[in-house]
Amino acid sequence: MDINHTLIIGGGTAGWLSAAILATELRSTQPDGVKITLIESPDIPILGVGEGTWPNLRATLKKIGVSESDFIQQCDATFKQGAEFVNWRKNTTNEPHRYFHPLNTVNHSSYNFSLAPYWLQQDEETRLPYDLAVSTQPRLCNQGLGPKPITMAQYNGAQEYAYHLDASKFAMFLKKHCIDKLGINFISANVTSIALDSDEFIDHVTTDHDELKTVHADFFIDCSGAKGIIIKQTYNIGWNNINDVIFNDTALAVQVPYLNENTKVKTHTLATAQDAGWIWDIGLRHRRGVGHVYSSKYISDEAAKAQLIAYIGEDYSDDLMIRKIKLNHGYHTKFWHKNSVAIGMSAGFIEPLEASAIFLFDAAANMIASQFPRRRDALSYCEESFNKHFTVRMERSIEFIKLHYCISDRTDTPYWRDNCDPVSIPKRLQQRLTFWKNQPPTKYDFDNAWEPFNLDSYLYVLYGMNYNTDLTQVKAKYNKYEQAQQLFGHVDEASKLLLNKLPEQTALIDKVNTYGFNRI
């Protein structure tokens, strides 16, 4: 049986991004391509949080054929060069502890030459913090500079970058592109039931649409969010609960306009730790998106709200709407089942600490497109391979998020103390942390090709948090001091050069909005 028609259930970022990727890769506009229909409820608003992305989105946007200027203009996007973590360690001075997890691996990658062991051997009193020592980007972020000059072609960067964006506008933008350019058939209706055939494959769905009462397809993608119309309601696939690892179960989100239009827009995400959670702060051009992610076991909603308002400071006013969102951490025991696959919140949810949500949608859609089964007998291979891959990606993402909490030396509240309790730390992460006590992580710790967080990311967080790796006994194997000095020196020189050359983020965004980039 051939697979010629795919039905995506649910719009939102996951639905429209998947539609765009599949339609491009599977050439929906061509007679022999795969036809794609997306059905979206006119009644369910898009959740519209998840405003941070990863650099891979650039390649995807380019591939689906949108111009970067249009994207930035229509989605209120700004450039993101990393995240800064504030207060994730004990406060020992008047200034809170802060470190960057930058996106850059442009200058050098720790896969080729890891500077970490050489940094670890420097004098703790006088050395630069790890992020400043090995990457140019923290300095640029501190100055609010953009990753590229306006003269650079679209999607190219002098520094690695991703975006901050307005998630609702992004979904709308993708929707328009999908319908106008990529040949996607759009139905505005609610799915009322899913009909299975005798082998329990999905045969068709029924809707409340006036004319299209039933929609047949060969393959189905569940992008219906936490509802999980296919994965949960139809197939009742099991759920891995991770509330014992990641404690946060609630978010309070608010959009905060700048009081002053000339406010410098930050070129990185701020993540500031609180008593029982953390606050995200994402700068778009005309407003910030701010939210408090916390555990209701450790703090009341009122107290969490008070902390959020205190954080926002003078930009806060009582007429701003604070939305409360329940978070259900975990992921399904499988994502692909028979002729269906779940992408987005229907597949699983991990808090936005490292902005992995949109990345994971993108990765999922690309993998499905690349391996797309055009016949029913090819489904089982894809099912097995996809489920294996995405289980790894979810597990590893959770471990990486947990890392931020469990190596903290904060002991001021039960929330932080419990986060460091070994019973809450996945076993694999515990083993790795033990191993890294005597040597820094190496590329051999990252042997999966689809590892969502790579060696560089681990090094930034571990040594940003001053994780104590004692090298005394294995020092001898790090004897390339000259090369290390050169690389440290190069970071320093390149930083100076870039600080001179790169424009301020706000000015750059204004220029893009007025003139746009070179379209190459």
Place this chain on the structure above:
Amino acid sequence: MTKNETKQVVIVGGGTAGWLTAASLAKRFNSVEKKNIQITLVESPDIPTIGVGEGTWPTMRKTLASLGISETDFMRQCHVSLKQATKFVNWKETPKPGIDNHYYHLFTSFHDANDFNMAPYWQRGEIGQTATFAQSVSVQGALCDKYLAPKSMTNKEYEGVQNYAYHLDAGEFAKLLKDHAINNLGVKHVSANVTEVKLDVDGYILAVETDTASHISGDLFVDCTGFRCLLLGEALKVPFNSVDDTLLTDYAVVMQVPYKDETQDIASCTISTAQEAGWIWDIGLANRRGTGYVYSSKHSSHERAEQILREYVGEQSAGLKARFIPMNIGYREKFWHKNCVAIGLSAAFIEPLEASAIFLMEAANNMLMELFPRDRAAMAMVETKYNDSLMFRWNKTIDFIKMHYLLSRRSEPFWLDNRTQTTLPVSLTNLLARWEYHPVSGYDFDNVYEPFPLESYQYILYGMGFEQDLSFNAGQYGNITHAQQSFKKIQSIADQVQHKLPTNRQLLEKIQQFGFQKL
């Protein structure tokens, strides 16, 4: 100071595995400084090295450069020639009289197939209708056809116009590494026979007793004792798992063949020619060829095997002595146990079809150096990681080699037996089932340390004439113009490059005289 710090490494056994490991560790840990980790290698004066294993992978260039060995010195001393591929002759089917069939497994592809995969376009006849897959995606086959080298004298050491590896004299190679390790890298050499392995109460190795040098204690022991597997196998009792149910060859008969004269071409690829009960390797060094027939003694008598090798070599075989080597194909249940790690034949052996032996030693060394455990407490974690990773690599290597046999249409009993269901690993048949209707994809390989890349699978699959039907999904391969342009570009580069490169023989003669520019 912790107890049981790893300060002394004792390597038992010389040969390529022993000396490569000794040199790598000593270089990395800067053992010439006495305060650093020290390396001792105990080598028997009585046991000769096996001295086959004459093909490497391109990784060897980086390995040698990092050891501080000059490529010129290496090439001169080890009679090296440059290798760009393996040419598989008569693997596809039993040849009709006088008409051989062949294909190449090349080191260089024009595009990284993860960026742009040319295979579906070739497969669907949209590029190179008359060209083979290898010709459609790489210029390197054309160079091999003409015995050309991958670089010229103006290229620096270890740099090539095309990707390349080496053919080398394994005995000389071990000697070169030995001299370098002892004289320049601070490795302590003990020439003695190990008579006893002493364990402590926890089953860790404390020391080895020897006949002439008394007792040598250490913190970490590397077993490079070859098939004997003295430490890991005999002393620590780690069992051996045979894979003779998957790979059927168990013997090799080998012969070193001089060149006819000083003008005979030196092949710039390994030639592997399928025979009725196995296959013959033919490796052209600078000063001679090394040949060997790898066969199954269940399917061929030793006399018949020797006869086949002699027929292959032709009249030059007259008067040459053939040597028989039994092969024990399989691997240890684990390679690292307590404070002992086995590298080389002691860890595993599979037939040399894809020259993976030395490559896997390099891979083992790299991992050992990078994860080197500080003390006994750190060893358990390294043990698991190392065993998992190396086991994965060996298994995938076995699958990849088996694939060559499985895809063949030869009809002799040896070949038919190689294709019976019970000999086929499920991991391999699953992939092949997938590839019947889908191109090979990066998503089929999710481990970073996959020994053979996507391209290698493509060369073998398409070279063997694997039937793949992509017709139902034709819409996905719409980038025809790009594929056609790439194809044209490859053909024009092939034309240009042929006139610029010397033959392998010309290059090797010049190296004898002048040497390359140092890096």
